[in-house]
Amino acid sequence: MIKKIVLLLFLNLLVFQPCFSQKKTMENDSVQIYHDIHEYSKKSKFSKFVYRLFFRPSKLNEKENKPQKKVVTVDYSKYNGKIIRNINIQTLDPFGYAVDDTTRKPKKSLEIAGNALHARTKKFTVRNLLLFKKNEPFDNLAIKESERLIRDQRYVRRVVITPKTISKASDSIDVAIVLLDSWSILPNGSLSSDQGRFSLRERNLLGTGHQLSGSYKERFTDGYNAKSGAYAINNIKNSYISFNAIYENDFDNNTRRILSLNRSFFSALTKWAGGMYFENRVLGEPFIIEADSVFISPTKSEFQEYWVGRSFKLSNNKDYDSRTQRLVVSLAYNKKIFLQKPDITLDPTSFFANETNIISQIGITSQKYYKDSFIFNYDIVEDVPYGEIAAINVGYQYKNNLTRLYLGSKIAYGAKYDFGYVSGAVEWGSFFYQGNTYQNTLKIGLNYFSPLMHFGKWKTRQFIKPSFVWGNNRDASQKDVIGLDGNSGIQGFTDLVKGTKKWLISFQTQTYSPGSWKGFRFSPYLNITMGSISERNRSLLTGRVYSKFGIGLLINNDYLVFNSFQISFSYYPSIPFQGTNVIKTNSFENDDLTLPQFRLSKPYHIRYQ
Incomplete structure (x- = not known):
């Protein structure tokens, strides 16, 4: 089986490498x-x-x-220091308009009807995202970061910021901002023999940038339903403080309620960050009593967290690299209280116990971006993060009448090379008590994607993502373990296989098709994921290797930029407790491959997952 897997991987990498053809000798006949x-x-x-x-x-x-098309490159640096006289903002409806030709108008009746139903982004919504203001000196980095932050909004398709010279003798300039909206109302749903689901999301409520979403599921076998709703404000009055309210209730009546306010280090120019978070959760925790017996124990918990951070510049130099390097210090306090927890017979180590944590962090970060396209979206400019992080966490935890020291660290690096984009991170964390270490966690992760390769009119990229998680001296509770399923494992795999250490590697070949039908583009992709997991005192090298082979179709629409329809089929040679040669549909989504951010946020314990 291992030989077949290796052979398939080799063929996958070989087939999707750039091909070379012989030089044509009969040019006239070819023409x-x-x-x-x-x-x-x-x-x-x-x-x-x-x-x-x-x-x-x-x-x-x-x-x-x-x-x-003429590619216009604006040298922002030559405008540095000039006073911004006016900021002119123009927002365009999603259909029939273009940021590089504002004279273009929609001609088709469908485009005109779609624009009539769309609430265009308000000018004050755009103004709230800017890191510069009228009557201030023009700052090259502030302009670039503002453009990136606008582009990062899920309701914006394209944006261009252009300085306009008033006259050669003038020390002032105007700044023109043109952005093209994306269609923001996004329905979704699914239907099978045993259940149905419908969801609706508005990503730009009345043009304000607020987000409103809701979903409803019903299980036909017993009539039970599940529902969720969320409301979000991404930026309150140019403060970049976000507000989130979330409610979730599933088929088993597990509920979660969340309220939060947060301001991250969203830019290299950000000096202050912080936030508060409140969560109420009612959850039935499954415990394995015997090999084939599971008992559900009800739990109720409340969690609250507060944090604050400050960044400092490390150099007074004005170049891009120097201005993006920051020293960051932060402090977090959180508390978790169990109003109802499992019986001592199910939780003899008191893993479910009240706890209080104080965590501090100090680190150096350099968060930079370069522009690229054809990565996660079709022909849309994307900002790819790269840079460095070196950070240390120090904290204390009070739990089960014990006070324990916590130490953690993180090192990360990412860069673009001729052979592609590469980033990697190493994280380590452990509790200390009476000279011994407890609940050690080591995580190593890599990300790679190739340069854009061309095969005729088709384009393709190769993605590779290996990872390794190791836990040592973990709590004896059956809950202090990791799995091989979910977003940090093999999609569609069972959650019944547990252990304390695992490795994973995922290969994905993503194509971008040149043709379209009624604005829809169909781009096939191939995914191969494999991994292994081991329990305490067992070697990963001797563990069984599980795998998944998936093929899918990504359906993009030029106007529904950030929402893609996906159809996928996955083959699993073996899934414990489910059988062999298992085939599942839509068990994998190609957006599971994400890129890391090179910015520090609130202090935290290294996540064991």
């Missing part, structure tokens, strides 16, 4: 053949669609029939 195919493609819409999938228009036709 004639291409011309004949091009003429034949005009006979029907279908033949024209197939032609566009596999051929590029000739350079001659491009020049004759399609105007060339």
Whole structure:
């Protein structure tokens, strides 16, 4: 089985590497053949669609029939120090408009109807996102960061910020901001033989940037339902303080209520950060009594947390690298209280106990970004994070009448190379009591994606994501373990396989198709994920390797930029307690591959997951 897996991985990497072809020796014949195919493609819409999938228009036709787009590069640095006289904001509806040609207007009746139903982003919503103001000196970094922060909003499709010179003699300039909205009302749903689900999300409520979402599920076998709702304000009056309210209730009547206010280190220019978080949870915790017996114990808990952080510049130099390097110090206090917890017979080590934590952090961070496209979205500018982090956490925990010291650290690095983007992180944390270490956690993770490769008119990238989690001297409770399922494991795998250490590696080949139908683009992807997990005192090298082979179709729409429809089929050679040769549908989503941020936030214990 191992040999087959290795062979399949080798073929996967081999097939999707850049290909080289021999030089053409009969150029005139090739041109004639291409011309004949091009003429034949005009006979029907279908033949024209197939032609566009596999051929590029000739350079001659491009020049004759399609105007060339000019790539304008603005050197922001030459405007540094000039006074900003006016800030002119123009927001465009999602259909039929373009940020690089504001004279373009929608012509199709469907586009006009869609714009009429859309609430355009308000100018004050955009103004609240800016890190610069009128009558202030122009700052190159503040402009770039403002553009990135606007682009980071899920309701914005494209944005361009352009300085406008008033006159050669003037020491003032105007700043023009043009942004193209994305369609913000996003329905979703699914239906199977045993249950149905419907959800609705508004990502730009009345053009204010507020988010409102809700979902409803019903299980047909017993009539039980599950529901959830959330309301979010991402930025309160240009403070970048976010507010979130969340309510969730599942089929088993487990509920969660959350209220939070938070201001992160959202930019290298951010000096102060902090927040508060409140959560109430009612949860049935499953305990394995025997090999085939599970007992559900009801628990009720309340959690509250407060934190504050301050960043300091490390250099007075004005270059990009120096201005993005910051010294960050922060302090967090949190408290968890159990109003109802499992019986001592189920939890003999009192893992479910009231606890109070004080955690401090000091670290150096450099959070930078470069622009790229065709990564997680189709032909949309994305800001790829890179930089460095070196941080140390020191804290104390009071739990079960004991006070324990906590030490943790994190080192991370990411950069773009000719062979692709690479980032990696190492995290370690442990409690100390009477000279001994407890609940040690070591995590190592890597991310890689290749440069954009071209195969005719098709584009593709290769993603690779290995990870390793190790726990030592963990609590004897059956709850202080990790699994091989979920977002930190193999999607669609069982949650009944537990251990204290694991390794995972995921390979994904993502294609970006050139053709479209009614604005929809169909891009296939291939995913291979494998991993192993071991219990205490057992080696990972001798553990069983589990795997999943998935193929899927990512369906993008040019106007529903950040929401993609996905269809996937996954094959599992073996899933414990479920069988062998298991096939599942929609068990994997290609957005499970995410990139790390190189910025420090609130102090925390290294997560064991």
